[in-house]
Amino acid sequence: MPMLGGRGLWLCLAAAAVAVAVMATRLMGWWSPRADFRLFIPEELARYRGRPGDPGLYLALLGRIYDVSSGRKHYGPGAHYSGFAGRDASRAFVTGDYSAAGLVDDVSDLSPSEMLTLQNWLSFYEKNYEFIGRVIGRFYGEDGLPTPELTQVDAMITKGLEANKQELKEKQKxxxxxxxxxxxxxxxxxxxxxxxxxxxxxxxxxxxxxxxxxxxxxxxxxxxxxxxxxxxxxxxxxxxxxxxxxxxxxxxxxxxxxxxxxxxxx
Structure with missing residues (x-):
């Protein structure tokens, strides 16, 4: 079994630095303009809760909308996470507060490590569900471009990644x-x-x-x-x-x- 000492330590830290750079690039790609998406106002997104007669089952995270119809058992009416459907409830992904007051998109007071939790959830939805569009409001403007608040979220995620890199370095020491x-x-x-x-x-x-x-x-x-x-x-x-x-x-x-x-x- 290889030992992580000397050269092994620096290789590990180098890998961590690469991971930070890769994630930063991925985040920039997620936020960048695209032609193949729709823009929703919150009231329109609220119609996509998977109820009889609804046009679909969508949820949003950090302003990005995903079709979660294939996960109806989790997000459909009466399911445990049904509160996420038809809205951007980014805050609740971290806090676990599924009340009306908690199912909101305000993440302005979350810590860098909590922002990393949101980034992990975003990776999950990017991998497992179809991206549909963006919500006009807190994170995206009427032109579909990122708002200053989303730019701040991006900065906090990057800060969290750097903190993780530093924590790894200290843990090796x-x-x-x-x-x-x-x-x-x-x-x-x-x-x-x-x-x-x-x-x-x-x-x-x-x-x-x-x-x-x-x-x-x-x-x-x-x-x-x-x-x-x-x-x-x-x-x-x-x-x-x-x-x-x-x-x-x-x-x-x-x-x-x-x-x-x-x-x-x-």
Whole structure:
């Protein structure tokens, strides 16, 4: 099994950067002008709820309309997600609020990570349902072009993708510990070459990682030999302690400094 250390780490980060670029390109394609779509006002879209006599079963997400007739068991009248039919209820895709107040298209206060959830849903509909057109309103103007609000959504999605890339980079540097708790033995933290789902060629030792804004530290595995991960090329000297001297790390009281397992009985 290949280990994700050294060259493997940089290959992984490079792949993440490519993924960000690819997704940004895809988003630009989704928003760009097209000749093969219809424009709907909200009142017209409301007629497409799959009821007897309705012309179809459509829903909208971030202003993009999809024919979900093949998913009638999910979106048709009386189905669990029937509230999405005939409208743009983008907000509810994240919040899970299916009330009248929640089935709306206002996503202005969502976080970048929540915007990524919407992007994932958009990918799902692009893949599984037919794109029909766009809703005139919050996300598209009467000319069918993106509004400033949709441009802001795009920027937030890109920000979320960049944050994910940074999180991956940090997780490679400080993989989460393995954690075990029982009412009989208490807590145990330990490191391995696959802890936290990160495969690597080193094991490391448990440390508390303090992150700005976080209420509590969390356990990470820290490399104990070689140069620090953030060493610059113009400073080749190091103490052969890996990342142990990182200022945001703290030792666990009662655990030997270089032990790969820390146990805390009740």
């Amino acid at each position: 400080f993989p989460p510990c393995n954690v075990e708790w029982s009412s009989a033995r208490g807590s145990r933290f330990w490191c391995s070459q696959q802890s936290g789902g990160v495969i690597r060629d080193w094991i490391g030792v448990p440390r508390k990682l303090f992150k700005p804004g976080a209420k509590e530290p969390h356990c990470v595995c820290v490399r104990t030999t070689g140069p620090p991960s953030d060493q610059t090329p113009d400073n080749p000297t190091h103490r052969n302690r890996g990342d142990l001297d990182h200022p945001n790390l703290g030792e666990y009281t009662g655990c030997p400094p270089l032990a790969i397992t820390c146990s805390f009985p009740l």
